[in-house]
Amino acid sequence: MKKLFAAVLVALTAISISACAPVEKSDLTIVDGWVRFSEYSDHVDGMTGAFASITNNTDHEINIVGGSSEIAGMVEVHEVVMADGAMKMQAKEGGIAIAPGKTVTLEPGGLHIMLMGLKKAVLEGDEVSLTIDFEGTEDVTVTWPVKTSLAGDETYAPKN
Numbered sequence: 370m371k372k373l374f375a376a377v378l379v380a381l382t383a384i385s386i387s388a389c390a391p392v393e394k395s396d397l398t399i400v401d402g403w404v405r406f407s408e409y410s411d412h413v414d415g416m417t418g419a420f421a422s423i424t425n426n427t428d429h430e431i432n433i434v435g436g437s438s439e440i441a442g443m444v445e446v447h448e449v450v451m452a453d454g455a456m457k458m459q460a461k462e463g464g465i466a467i468a469p470g471k472t473v474t475l476e477p478g479g480l481h482i483m484l485m486g487l488k489k490a491v492l493e494g495d496e497v498s499l500t501i502d503f504e505g506t507e508d509v510t511v512t513w514p515v516k517t518s519l520a521g522d523e524t525y526a527p528k529n
């Protein structure tokens with residue numbers, strides 16, 4: 370009986386340690402995450418952006434390479450470039466690199482995570498669960514609030 374009790378204690382301790390591990394490790398510090406409001410249309414796949422400040426706490430480069438979300442058919446990392454005098458967004462080749470000790474800010478009009486092929490509206494007050502895929506560290510699942518667009522946003526209307 371005593372032996373069994375000890376075994377249960379060991380098992381409980383193991384569970385609580387593994388539950389805490391990802392937080393204690395923290396290769397990354399992710400703050401100010403949010404997802405842009407988007408109305409959903411049955412006729413056209415909606416898109417929206419996800420934004421945050423991400424700091425690389427390691428001594429090696431980490432890349433944001435993509436992601437996934439239940440509410441989106443596809444998640445990509447995007448950059449905004451000037452093409453023929455107009456701002457245009459496109460997939461960022463090789464992902465978004467974060468140098469050791471540096472912070473990358475994902476923001477409207479700049480680097481961002483793009484949720485494409487939305488399966489439902491993304492409304493103010495909602496929370497969106499998003500798994501961000503990294504190279505150089507483990508993938509991270511975040512839950513971010515939805516906010517309405519800010520001045521200076523690029524347009525997220527599909528091109529076709």
Ligand SMILES: [Cu+2]
Pocket residue numbers: 418447448458459481482483
């Ligand atoms: Cu985009």
